[in-house]
Amino acid sequence: VGPTSRRLTSLGEGDLIMIRGPFGRGFTLMGEKPLLVAGGTGVAPIKPLVEEMLSRGLKPTLILGARTKDRLLFLNRLRRLLGSKLHIATDDGSLGFSGPASKYAVRLLDEGCFDAVYACGPEAMMAALYRAAERRGLPIQVSLERYMKCAIGLCGSCAIGPYRVCRDGPVFNGEMLRRVLDEFGRRRLDPSGRSTPLEE
Structure with a gap:
């Protein structure tokens, strides 16, 4: 733990802090029927993107992936939002598609008529999605860490x-x-x- 973390944890209720930012770029909306892929904690920036898309009348499909069903985040909320447009992939096969979310995404891209791809999660997953989107001429946005x-x-x-x-x-x-x-x-x-x- 560094000096900044120590200082932040020593603050009490009502203490003031200065925040700079936000810096960088977020997702921009593209397409009417996008495919979104979230792996693990990568669902954190994807969930508000889904909500924004739905509020604008877009028709997103989401693949929510994790190592096991116990690691699927926001599952109930996303089920309520997306219904049958939510697909699950677990590496161990404990829920939904058995295998990586990127492999399931390639299958859906082959079957569906998506016009854009968004992703956040493990970089190997996003690299596989980038290659799949490029082969199909689809625009893609990924959130890197x-x-x-x-x-x-x-x-x-x-x-x-x-x-x-x-x-x-x-x-x-x-x-x-x-x-x-x-x-x-x-x-x-x-x-x-x-x-x-x-x-x-």
Whole structure:
């Protein structure tokens, strides 16, 4: 725990703090019938996107993925919102499709008539979705996660190619991803700044 975390945890009710931001870019709406894929905690930014899409009369389909059924977040809320447009994928097969959400997404892309793809979750999953969307000529947006020290674009710890996730992202479109294919889904900077392979 660093000095900032220690200071924040020592604050009491009514104490004032200063917040800078938000920085970076979020999702932008595209398409009428988008496919959204959320893996694990990647559902956190996808859930409000689903709500916004529904409020605008769009018809999103969501694949909610996790390692096991016990790790599916916001499941009941998303069921109420999406009904039959919610699909489940668990790596262990404990609920819904048995296997990675990206594999299920490829199947739905082949069967459905989607006009855009959105994703947040493990980077290997998002890289597979990027390739699937590119093959089909579909626009895609993914929300990346990188180790961030300063979170204001100065330190470069969150760099991917010419971009800084904290300022240029976290949401990247297909055009931006094409510029970082040597890193996206393959490598990232660790806390020391060394390029390391991504864990599967």
